[in-house]
Amino acid sequence: MSDTAPVFLVDTLPAADHAVLDGPEGRHAAAVRRLQPGEELVLADGRGAAVACVVETVQGKESLTLLVHKRWTEPQPQPRIVLAQALIKGDRGELAVELATETGVDAIVPWRAARSIVKWEDGPRGAKALGRWRSTAREAAKQSRRAWVPAVAEPVNTRQLVEMVTKSAATLVLDAAAGPGLGDLELPAEGDLVLVVGPEGGISGSESDALRAAGAQVVRLGPTVLRASTAAAAAIAAIGVLTSRWR
Secondary structure, three states: OOOOOOEEOOOOOOOOEEEEEEHHHHHHHHOOOOOOOEEEEEEEEOOOOOEEEEEEEOOOOEEEEEEEEEEOOOOOOOOOOEEEEEEOOOOOHHHHHHHHHHHHOOEEEEEEEOOOOOOOOOOOOHHHHHHHHHHHHHHHHHOOOOOOOOEEEOOEHHHHHHHHHHHHOOEEEOOOOOEEEEOOOOOOEEEEEEEEEEEOOOOOOHHHHHHHOOOOOEOOOOOOOOOOOOOOHEEEEEHHHOOOOOO
């Protein structure tokens, strides 16, 4: 998206030239953003399609009427980056999701790594934690004005992650002690590029061996050690430069 108009996410884009933005997004536009007649906004469906609109009227603090003046669809960038983010404690997991979304991740898979302090066991608590990751991804996509909202999948174990590796165009496992750097590799031009980030205690030897056996490459980002919550964003930004994603 080329301008600075705020983005609001809707399930279905308006088919006609006139539309009403109501519900939570309408209240946010009217009461929080305080948009006025004549101002512009963008509606996106989170799957690449978007429409640019001008506010016609404001209905109190609940809704806006809009005039649609442009429609477009943004192609999904290639290669498609799938982040396998190990579960990390506190709000650092949500920070990892937020930063990864802002730098362009296309899908996020929570990973129940062996050394993860939190496990997201099945049940209400796990569902609540997953809901927070999904909400964080949605809000970060709006903040960064993305037409694509990264899907946050159900959590996987290491066996399921290995299956993902075998189906990917390439898989990179971040490890500060690895020999080759990210810039030394030839990255795929298309397909799923899986990026694996371990927990605070690192990836276990057995996990690393299993991922390598499935075809993953273990790489480092640079001379410094990043936190489990920030490593993915740094890697995604580097991949954006090293591929056609940011061109």
